[in-house]
Amino acid sequence: MSSKKILLPPGSPCASDRNNIVHVAEDPHIDSDLQAVYNWLISQPIEKLLTTAVNDAIEYVLDGARTWRFDLNSIDVDSDERASLGTKLQYRVLAALGLKKESPLDTKILGIPVELKGTVRTNWMIPREGQCEICLLIQVNSKNDRYRAFLMRTHRIWLNDGGNQDQKRTIMADAIRSYALPLLPWTPLPSNxxxxxxxxxxxxxxxxxxxxxxxxxxxxxxxxxxxxxxxxxxxxxxxxxxxxxxxxxxxxxxxxxxxxxxxxxxxxxxxxxxxxxxxxxxxxxxxxxxxxxxxxxxxxxxxxxxxxxxxxxxxx
CATH class of the missing domain: 1.10.10.10 (Winged helix-like DNA-binding domain superfamily/Winged helix DNA-binding domain)
Incomplete structure (x- = not known):
């Protein structure tokens, strides 16, 4: 029986699976790039913009005008379609915020690379390239017609050790509570x-x-x-x-x-x-x-x- 992974504090050494370069995991409140991106985001009408983006992504996946579907949790929506919401959401968030698709991650804000991750599950799957990078995290709970958003630098030491076949890792629940900057609490979505x-x-x-x-x-x-x-x-x-x-x-x-x-x-x-x-x-x-x-x-x-x-x- 494996023991629960211990949440290491800021100041601890960290290295991503991508390059194994050792660095120090900074406290999010003194991480200058993280704070710059966070301040830019909260300077926008973020609730209005993200609500529109999330709702548009859900409607795109459901495609109700051709399928009669109106509920993402319906048995008529298969798991692969539901999981695709994250990808659809990515492009709608870019459009809503007036950003463009830009490497090395998904976009740049103030010249700083940012990864965009959406999920309909209870956690986010962070790819190797997103480890130790700034991530805009959006969680959609369509059953209750709501979503929430965080900004976090997803240091490898704050990710769980068990990864999927693509080597993506979830974020430790304690790390989200302690080191993710909340952008929006649970926020209502338009209910169909x-x-x-x-x-x-x-x-x-x-x-x-x-x-x-x-x-x-x-x-x-x-x-x-x-x-x-x-x-x-x-x-x-x-x-x-x-x-x-x-x-x-x-x-x-x-x-x-x-x-x-x-x-x-x-x-x-x-x-x-x-x-x-x-x-x-x-x-x-x-x-x-x-x-x-x-x-x-x-x-x-x-x-x-x-x-x-x-x-x-x-x-x-």
Whole structure:
């Protein structure tokens, strides 16, 4: 039975598997390059940028508009696809932060090489070239719709000894707690409202024997006063042409069958009315509101909803 690896403190000698050059593991608070990269990152609107990057990477892997998938933890998503999120995330983080792919690692910040590592597991796999280097670490917990981020120089002495066949090593849990600089604590990700559907409701919404308009009418009826982003609409109508048109045509049916007024973010007037009652439908999102919520604006909203119920598009 092997004993637990002892966490060595800053000031201890360290050598990476890559070159075996002995150096001293610096305290992260006096590591000038680490601090420079950290200060640059926190000077950015980091939560907004990383949230967008993580969400885009998840949507790319799910590819809902072609697969009907909307949950990364679904049995319909195989383990290899789930693991690929880290690679997809890398390029989206670069784009979000305005960085370019640049050797010797993944990018450079202020001329300092930085490795980007994302994981959907409980730890990160650090490659040989990333040992003793500065790493931006992002952990995604899609089950709870959240993620967090750290910046750490992943010294070899702070990595576990057991590696995989590619000689990648995980980070010691105690080292993360002690020597990783937190960039973001657990931070909410946009939750796909399709996850809110009960099994019987999913059977109706994703029943290909029903027409798309019929299924979208059911979707709005099942999720009143829940903001539904465009990606969810496209997922329900996967592989169909002009799904938004079908959703527009469903608006009168949603009113006649469920008594709900569907507003869509494509039109400024509807977007502003939704915002008045606390619903953000920017980015071409949709929401089905109850008459009692709209109060005195009910008739105005009803006119808006039914007026654009046919195959019409907003005037730019």
């Amino acid at each position: 409202p399709l996850k809110l559907l009960k099994p019987a409701e999913k059977d109706i919404v994703f029943n290909s024997k029903n027409g798309i308009k019929r299924r979208l009418t059911a979707l709005f009826g099942f999720l009143p006063e829940v903001v539904i982003p465009r990606i969810a609409i496209e997922t329900v109508g996967a592989n169909a042409k002009d799904v938004a048109r079908r959703a527009r045509q469903a608006k009168p049916d949603v009113y006649s069958e469920h008594g709900l007024i569907v507003l869509m973010g494509t039109w400024p007037s509807q977007r502003q009315l939704a915002a008045k009652y606390g619903f953000d439908i920017s980015g071409e999102a949709w929401v089905a509101l109850k008459p009692e919520t709209l109060g005195a604006d009910f008739e105005i909203a009803k006119t808006m909803a039914l007026e654009f119920g046919q195959d019409t598009k907003p005037v730019s």
